[in-house]
Amino acid sequence: MLCVVLTGGAQALHGDVPQNRREQVMAAFRSGAFNLLVATDVAARGLDVPDVEMVIQTFLPRTAEAYIHRAGRTGRAGKAGVCLSLLNPEDRVYVQQLSRKIGRPVKLVAPPSQADLTAGAVKAVSVCVRC
Secondary structure, three states: OOOOOOOOOEEEEOOOOOHHHHHHHHHHHHHOOOOEEEEOHHHHOOOOOOOEOEEEEOOOOOOHHHHHHHHOOEOHHHOOOEEEEOOOHHHHHHHHHHHHHHOOOOOOOOOOOHHHHHHHHHHHHHHHHOO
16 A cells, blocks of 8 residues: 655645634745645635636535636746646546536546556655655
8 A cells, every 4th residue: 555645845734724824824825935835615715816727626516616716826927837637436427527617618537547656656755765
């Protein structure tokens, strides 16, 4: 089994984070002090951060507005971005509805294999070792 732990470059925002700490985390994220921000849906509301390259959603929003709001964190001002949503099998029905509502195709892809994950982890470690 492969276990990946994110360290050194990640911070979290959730409902129990005090406002002063939230402001510190956001200032550090905007300045590039770290490059991975993990936020609950509620904590992420109203965040305005330029240059977000990827948003990963742990569940598919049920409304087009919520999906667009979250996915819209990427690709601002003509820049490219990726929004990845993790789905349960029962969510597949919502993908077609969502695609119609937002007027863009939503691509379904299979999760990475164990070999893909291992290869990616080895590559990440080898890049980090060369730092």
